[in-house]
Amino acid sequence: xxxxxxMFGSTLLALTLVWGCPAPPETTRQExxxxxxxVASPDPAPEQPTPGETDPTPVPPTEVKTDEPPVLASPANSxxxSPANSxxxPPLNPSDSGQKDILFEGWxxxxxxxxxxxxxxxxxxxxxxxxxxxxxxxxxxxxTFQRELLAKGxxxxxxxxxxxxxxxxxxxxxxxxxxxxxxxxxxxGAVGLxxxxxxxxxxxxxxxxxxxxxxxxxxxxxxxxxAPEFMRDYAVLEAGGKKIGVVSVLGAEHLKKxxxxxxxxxxxxAGIDAVWPKVKAEECDLYVLLVFASVEExxxxxxxxxxxxxxxxxxxxxxxxxxxxxxxxxxxxxVQVGTKGMYAGVIGIFDDKEQPLRYQRVPLDDxxxxxxxxxxxxxxxxxxxxxxxxxxxxxxxLPHPSGHTYVGTQTCAECHTKAFDVWKNTPHAHAxxxxxxxxxxxDIPRHHDxxxxxxxxxxxxxxxxxxxxxxxxxxxxxxxxQANGCENCHGPGSAHVAAENGDGNPTAEDLAMLRAGMxxxxxxxxxxxxxxxxxxxxxxDFHKQDAFDRYWKEVEHYGKD
Numbered sequence: 001x002x003x004x005x006x007m008f009g010s011t012l013l014a015l016t017l018v019w020g021c022p023a024p025p026e027t028t029r030q031e032x033x034x035x036x037x038x039v040a041s042p043d044p045a046p047e048q049p050t051p052g053e054t055d056p057t058p059v060p061p062t063e064v065k066t067d068e069p070p071v072l073a074s075p076a077n078s079x080x081x082s083p084a085n086s087x088x089x090p091p092l093n094p095s096d097s098g099q100k101d102i103l104f105e106g107w108x109x110x111x112x113x114x115x116x117x118x119x120x121x122x123x124x125x126x127x128x129x130x131x132x133x134x135x136x137x138x139x140x141x142x143x144t145f146q147r148e149l150l151a152k153g154x155x156x157x158x159x160x161x162x163x164x165x166x167x168x169x170x171x172x173x174x175x176x177x178x179x180x181x182x183x184x185x186x187x188x189g190a191v192g193l194x195x196x197x198x199x200x201x202x203x204x205x206x207x208x209x210x211x212x213x214x215x216x217x218x219x220x221x222x223x224x225x226x227a228p229e230f231m232r233d234y235a236v237l238e239a240g241g242k243k244i245g246v247v248s249v250l251g252a253e254h255l256k257k258x259x260x261x262x263x264x265x266x267x268x269x270a271g272i273d274a275v276w277p278k279v280k281a282e283e284c285d286l287y288v289l290l291v292f293a294s295v296e297e298x299x300x301x302x303x304x305x306x307x308x309x310x311x312x313x314x315x316x317x318x319x320x321x322x323x324x325x326x327x328x329x330x331x332x333x334x335v336q337v338g339t340k341g342m343y344a345g346v347i348g349i350f351d352d353k354e355q356p357l358r359y360q361r362v363p364l365d366d367x368x369x370x371x372x373x374x375x376x377x378x379x380x381x382x383x384x385x386x387x388x389x390x391x392x393x394x395x396x397x398l399p400h401p402s403g404h405t406y407v408g409t410q411t412c413a414e415c416h417t418k419a420f421d422v423w424k425n426t427p428h429a430h431a432x433x434x435x436x437x438x439x440x441x442x443d444i445p446r447h448h449d450x451x452x453x454x455x456x457x458x459x460x461x462x463x464x465x466x467x468x469x470x471x472x473x474x475x476x477x478x479x480x481x482q483a484n485g486c487e488n489c490h491g492p493g494s495a496h497v498a499a500e501n502g503d504g505n506p507t508a509e510d511l512a513m514l515r516a517g518m519x520x521x522x523x524x525x526x527x528x529x530x531x532x533x534x535x536x537x538x539x540x541d542f543h544k545q546d547a548f549d550r551y552w553k554e555v556e557h558y559g560k561d
Contacts, residue, residue, distance in 0.1 A: 100363070100365065100367060101361070101362070101363060103360055103362060104360055107348055108350065108352075110348035110350050110358075111155070111241065111349050111350060111351050112157065112240030112242045112244075112349045113154050113155065113157070113239070113347060113348050113349065114157050114159060114346065114347040115156055115157070115159070115346060116159055116160075116312050116335065116345035116346070117142065117158070117159075117160045117161070117337055117341060117343075117345075118160050118192070118194075118290075118292075118314050118337035118341075119161065119162075119163050119314050119337055119340065120160075120164045120341040121163055121165070121166045121339065121341070122165045122166040122172070123137055123340040123341050123537075124175060124341075124377075124381070125137075125138040125139065125140060126138050126342075127537060127538040129434075129539060130539050130540065130541055132366055132440050133365075135540065136343070136364050136365050137340055137343075137364050138364065138374075139182050139374045139377065139378070140371045140374035141364040141365075141368040142186070142341070142344060143182075143373060143374045144368040144370065145362060145364060149346070155239040155240030155242075156239060157244055158187060158189060159188070159189065159190045159312065160183065160190070160191040160192065161290045161291070161292055161312055161313070161337050162192035162290070162314065163193075163197055163292060164179040165179070165197060165200065168199050168200065169393070170388065170393045170394045171385065171393050171450060171451070173200050173204045174384055176200055176205075176208070177204070178380065178381045180208045182377050183217055185373060185374075190217060190219050190235040190237065190246040190290065191217040191219065191248075192219065192250070193250060194250070194254075194292045195257060195258075195292065198223065198250075198258055198263055202226065202262035202263065205225045206226055209231065210225065210226075210230040216232065217235075219231070219232040219233065219234060219246065220232075220249065221233050221234060221249050221275045222250060222266045222268050222271025222272075223249075223263065223264070223265045225262060225263065225264075226262055227264060233274075234246060234247050234248075234275050236284060240349070242349055243285050243286075245279045246288045246289075247272060247275055247276070247287070247288070247289050247290070247308070248291075248292075249271050249292075249301070250265070250292050250293070251291060251298070252267055252268060252297065253293065253294065253297065254293065255267070268293070268297075269304070272301070276307070286309055286349065287307055287308045287310075288309075288311075289301065289302065289311045289312070290312050290314075291313050291314065291315075292313075293313065294315040295336070296315070298311060298315050299328075302327040302332050303327060303328070308332055309331070310332065310335070310347060311332060311333070311334040311335075312334070312337065312345075313336055313337070314337060315336065316338070316339075317339070319338050319339075319342075319343065320335065320336035320337055320361055321335070321336050321361075324359050335359060340537070341364070342363065342364060343361060343364060344364060345360070346359070346360045347359055370441065375441065375443075375444065378441075378444055379444045382445065382446055382448065382449060385450075389448070390450070390473065390474075393450060395450050395465070396466070397466070397467045397469040398467075398468060399469050400491075400492050402517075404491065404492040404493070404495045405468075405469060405492050406458060406459040406487050406494070407487070407493045407494055407497050408458065408481060408487075409486050411497060415561070416560055416561065417561050418557065419486070419557035419558070419559070420486075422556065422557040423555070423557065426554060428483060430483065431455070431484040432457055433482075435447040435449075435452055435456050436475075447475070450466070451465050454466075455484065455532075455538070456483075457471070457472035457481055457483070458471060458472055458481040458485035458487055458488055459471020459478075462488075462533050468492070470492070484533070489529055489530075490518045490519070491517065495514055496515065499511055499514050519559075525548075526548045530542070530548065
């Protein structure tokens with residue numbers, strides 16, 4: 001087994017990776033028997049072997065030591081650095097500076113590469129509200145990046161740690177279906193299952209993940225739909241003459257949240273113990289463990305199963321770490337995939353005893369043009385939403401918590417003429433039009449997508465993606481509820497309008513109370529209301545220092561004329 005090291009700044013940390021090893025010799029140590037599958041429940045405490053019994057931990061391949069520790073390279077420790085990125089200088093974070101990462105600096109041609117992704121979390125494309133140049137991620141960019149790797153002549157094996165969706169219901173199922181098709185188009189060889197994937201309809205999951213009579217990239221050693229025999233429990237990928245054994249597990253903390261029923265699961269340890277004898281028999285060049293779990297749990301599994309030279313975790317927050325993490329007490333390293341599919345990771349595999357593996361974190365930014373194949377997937381997804389309609393998607397209007405209904409911006413304009421004159425010249429007034437005729441990817445209208453409509457029409461819950469009663473239902477059904485109108489910020493105005501018209505003989509106190517209820521203070525707008533739509537995903541510029549004050553000047557308005 002080759003010695004490996006990670007360079008963090010100027011510190012070299014030695015570790016060992018399982019790489020290029022022959023099959024281990026036979027020993028008297030016994031492999032654990034497969035565990036009986038059970039419906040997911042909290043994991044029991046691990047049993048300790050009684051005296052005389054063998055240790056159930058799988059045997060790692062035989063270690064072959066070398067004198068000099070090579071480096072698992074990353075951009076932070078590339079041998080070809082400019083003085084500004086010397087080993088004594090912290091690596092520049094391009095997301096902070098506006099610069100873009102230099103990719104694969106100093107890399108020779110690899111024998112093979114692993115493309116690592118995960119935690120798509122429903123973001124099959126970045127929201128284009130503030131310009132695609134300001135946002136990362138999306139299947140269209142990922143496919144282009146993958147093709148660029150192939151165009152270099154590199155041999156690519158693609159792996160995904162899982163969690164394609166973030167919600168439940170019909171739209172999430174449709175998104176999972178199209179996402180799974182996209183992964184097949186991109187020839188993914190191994191795709192894990194995340195906790196949000198498992199909240200979908202079991203029958204929908206089964207149709208896409210079962211390995212009976214179809215080729216499927218989905219694999220899990222400890223989770224299955226309906227029965228274990230229908231789930232591929234491991235994968236062996238080949239690229240550039242290298243064999244890569246892949247085992248995928250869902251973490252114990254996530255298993256506790258699975259409702260008993262059609263999802264059958266065992267603990268991650270039981271799943272790995274059961275499948276390892278089969279994986280080891282494949283005599284792979286590299287063993288990879290995909291873990292959808294916290295960084296802490298992923299680390300614990302990496303320490304318990306050091307035969308996996310590379311661990312890919314779905315844990316961590318925000319951007320993935322720029323360099324692999326050394327696993328204390330184990331001869332392996334761990335990389336993160338980040339959140340919302342905004343990054344990809346690449347592991348280069350080299351026929352180099354001194355430096356067999358290198359790592360590159362890749363932000364999927366606007367340097368990667370849109371893949372036409374993936375744009376076709378996105379367009380077909382939107383057409384499916386249109387075909388289903390709101391009712392077919394299970395989206396039904398609910399009463400507003402206030403008990404009031406929406407009247408439309410034109411009704412507000414009858415008294416608030418100056419405020420209306422300001423509003424009609426802002427992007428809010430054209431919010432629905434921007435879905436029908438997007439300024440980017442303009443041939444894909446999105447005005448049938450609840451996840452887009454919620455902030456681009458009047459009378460919807462912006463974070464839960466459903467309409468309130470009397471809110472927008474369609475261009476023809478509710479034309480007066482188009483655009484992001486007054487009532488999205490000030491609340492439904494039916495009671496206020498009725499009182500101002502004298503309906504019900506309101507008292508002066510009634511009028512004052514209803515008027516006060518429609519007021520939105522500048523402080524509340526700044527701290528709460530605006531962020532319901534201008535969140536970090538959709539409006540990253542809105543979260544910069546003093547951004548609210550700058551944007552407020554464009555929409556500034558006050559009360560009645």
